[in-house]
Amino acid sequence: MRPDLPGSTGYIRDCWYVAGLSEDFDRSLTPLRMLDEDIVIFRDTAGKPAALEDACPHRKLPLSRGTLAGDNVVCGYHGLTFDCTGECVIAPTQLDNPPRRAAVHSYPAADRWGFLWLWMGAPERADVRDIIEIPNFDNPDWGKTPKGGMSMQCHYLYIIDNLLDPSHVAWVHLTSFAGAGTDNRPLEVEEMDNGVIVSRWVMGEAPPPYYRDMLPFGPTCDRKQHYECRLPSTAINMSVYTPASEGGYDRPLSSNAFINISYNFITPIDATTSRYFWFQHRNMHAEDSVLSERMFEGAKMAFKEDQEVLEHVQKGMAKRKNGYLNLALDAGAMRFRNKVAKAISGEQT
Template sequence: MFLNNAWYVAAWGHEIGTDLQQVVVLGEKICMFRNAAGEVFALEDACPHRKLPLSKGRIKDGNVECGYHGLTFNCSGQCVWAPGGGDIPSNAKLRSYPVHEKYGLVWIWMGNAAIADTSDIFDIPNFGDPAWGINRGAAMQLNCNYLLMTDNLLDPTHVAWVHQGSFAQDATKDTPLRVSKTENGVIVHRWMMDVEPAPFYKKIIGFTGNCDRLQHYEVRYPSHALIRAIFTPAGTGGPNGALHEDTFIMDSYNFMTPTTESETRYYWFQLRNIRPDDEALSKLMSEDVQHAFEEDRAILNEVQIGMDNKTSPHIDLPIDGGQLRFRRQLLAMINEEKQVDAQMQG
């Protein structure tokens, strides 16, 4: 079950060129391409004649030509030529999806095109700020339902066992979590005071000794996340802390795009408030984060198998509060959307 009236990431911008290619989002096959001016378009990937994927065709004179009988469509999905002469059938058209490029990503609106608003795309205040460095990696394919990943990103506790060589420290095992619901998602967070920095961050932060550490895990509907890490010298953090001038902040942005019920495409990048032009640091962070995400992928792929084949009910723990709250609200939004659609069709 998916929320259709929402923006999802369809691809990194560099993944879409002037050749036709198929992208799958929410179980729908979509043909994506750029025109000669570099604009991105997304059409239903099935010719209305015999349903050959449009992506098996070609670009011809700025239009899209089906590879079977040559039906030709403009970038809005309207057929402009059909073989055999005579009038073009009125139902010779393709669904066109709203798309928008932002943050180096191609976003696609999967629901009612009339209400697509690009201002609803996830806001990233420091993107493009020369004072903030960035690192990123290729999109990852996960063999699990997207909600298992949103669960993971509302779960600061799992790092103590899954990421022992990178993000973990003793305090991540049992420091109490605070859960809050926002207008567009759920936040799980906690401050861990006067603790040794985790291995990954110890290589990066600009101070020595113990730290106060914030784990801020925020997932917004339908499946986008901000994971904020703050490390400040011990005694300067906490909810009312002044934060030291050497405070390190890393904002990790994570966008989960459901492809099918059991597969997810995962896009990510991090922004940091230190050494923005340090390419070696960006490379180090990208490689280490990629390694940590591979640890997540291995776990979640197995969790999907376990859930698919369980012979007894799974249980929930107090640490699952944020995940359960997110799932309940998202389900309510999906059901409301279905009711509205049914009323419009009725």
Template sequence: MFLKNAWYVAAWDNEVTQDLLPVTILDERIVLYRKQDRTPVALEDACPHRKLPLSMGRRIGDEVECGYHGLTFDCSGACTRAPGAARIPTGARVRSYPLAERYGLVWIWMGEPDAADPAAIVEVDEWNDPAWGSNRGDAMTVDCHYLYVTDNLLDPSHVAWVHRSSFGNAACEAEPLRTEVAEQGVTVSRWMRDVEVAPFYAKFVRFGGRCDRKQHYEVRFPSHAIIKAVFTPAGTGGDDAPLHPDVFLMNSYNFMTPVDASHTRYFWFQTRNFAPGDEEVSRQFDEDVRHAFEEDRAVLSAVHAGMAQRRTPNIDLAIDAGPLRFRRALAKKIEREQATAMASSAAYVAGQTANGVVA
């Protein structure tokens, strides 16, 4: 169901404090906290004794004490204290997870720790560019499987109906889509020529009249979306055309973290090529984007429920090419990962048996 060897967003950086924060990611319970030097820590949220969540215990220095019988664990997950025991029991440890901080977010690696490379986190080229503004964004829980969200973020057409008062208008209804599959993910895009500027963007564009508009919807494995909006005066747009001086550029970074099979934690922020440092513009972006994403949440929650309760087969449309190709490619990655894990496990058991460790 989930790709394990990948970076996911665990929380906004200000959510992770020296208090114990329980989260669920890929159906695994995890406790987050910060050491005294502010370094973030992620541990399995289950004491190995009776599986009481460690988040119900307390932090002592940089360690966590279980609230049931006082077993204490350091940042690596090793047990350092077992009250009433002559020695630390075998198996008294919890899993620890690699973390990285980037873009105001705390990222977690859910797979093999030795494979964790922060360089694999999505690159935001304009993050420190003084010519670009940004709004911190927000997070919400969507009551649906995460692949319904990636479907939505590879579907430029839905804005014509779901977001008619914000991101979409009639121009988004029928223009053909271009789908590209790459090693890192799938991109669906199109140029719409000589159309009206959609309502959300109209208050920010620096030119009057009609526009050429590009929708660029890209989802990278496992579940990270980069949505690029380009608005330029009518007749000036094109992938090979130079950028018009008044071009409007907005990049929306969207990170979906599966909670379990029915819930997704959705994090986002936007960058823009104008009004750097303008708090009022950032406030408007936050407010309007949140409103649009609430529209998505209502639809996707209903889609999840409808698909779970369907009594007749659902159908696919031509506009589903991007989402379906993403799903197929991701499924193959998950299958390969699981096959590799099973082979490694079998080899380990065989080695232990050969050495007389396993009867």
């Protein structure tokens, strides 16, 4: 049988992944799983996030079943106490002879853009400057939707495949993102050192339902689908709309352009489960909170449509008895998968 798609085994670890929305974590001991590792997350008394291996080194009781004492985690079995760096600072049953190997792994953690990020590789290589930059995040002329998160029962790279595929909207998102030209217009594929961009301009067509009422021009327009993914699993999907005849690769971006950017952060949980986080950022209607909520709900509905398809893809590929094939539209996704596989191999060697 044909081997699995590239990148299906293992994870890139020397990078930042989103653990959740920043407001999801407080002084509680919150367990979660990422990259096949069990982690407990909490905030210290100053509000700074901390993340530890969720297993006491004694008999592996999850530390998330213990308690917080100041800035320390106390195991609920025999009281071994660990600070935010994972060092055992108290061993109540042998105060004069604390166990030398009593320590747990600590994951560098940082709040940025309203999300909590964890570094899953070697702690000494963590640098918060490597977290993605988001231009105009604090620009009052740009509007933002609420932040969202959902679980998907599929391998994280199936989600990335989908986010590098502008064509699927013509069949999966009929009432939202679909529109003339999304089914058969040629695609441009650009490779970067850390990712891939798949894009195309659709000229002189009516905008899709999701965007129709947001645009200050019409009834036809030029539309750019910009689908970009960066290692390890960040997708930046940008929709650009201009008045008809003002778009295209051969000219500067029109000053009349409406731009909406969907930032998507995909976190692998294990080989068959992922977490999907997102928010959208637009260059118009900055103060329109009703529009922001409507955009959020519309995007969530579309992502649920993706979820239904991708969870069936996961099941179908897992139980396949013969091969599968790639289409021309998979060119960007396959290039990205090859970058993932190369990065995983590089870390392992």
